[in-house]
Amino acid sequence: MAVSAAAHRSKADQDPAQWLPPNTKATCRYTVEWTAVKLRWSLTADTEERRSLTRLAEACPDATVTYTPAP
Incomplete structure (x- = not known):
């Protein structure tokens, strides 16, 4: 997901418990993609991260996480 340099710097190495995209319309996509990478x-x-991801997922009832396990 493309973001501005300022948004990228503000995120640093924070997980969804500490940082979410400033554009709230992107929250569900961000949550799905974050979870897919973790899986x-x-x-x-x-x-804390798990609690935040659960809360965020509950707000995205139509979202589906799909992923391919790494080799």
């Missing part, structure tokens, strides 16, 4: 690469999520 694809079998990455862990701390309690």
Whole structure:
């Protein structure tokens, strides 16, 4: 997802518990893509991140996460 340099810098290495895209219309897509990357690469999520992702997913009832596991 293309973002401005300022938005990219403001995100840094924060997860969805600490940062969300400034454009609220992109929140569901961001949540789906973040979750897909986590699942694809079998990455862990701390309690706060998991809680935030669950809350965000509940606000996106029509969203579907699809991914291919990494080789």
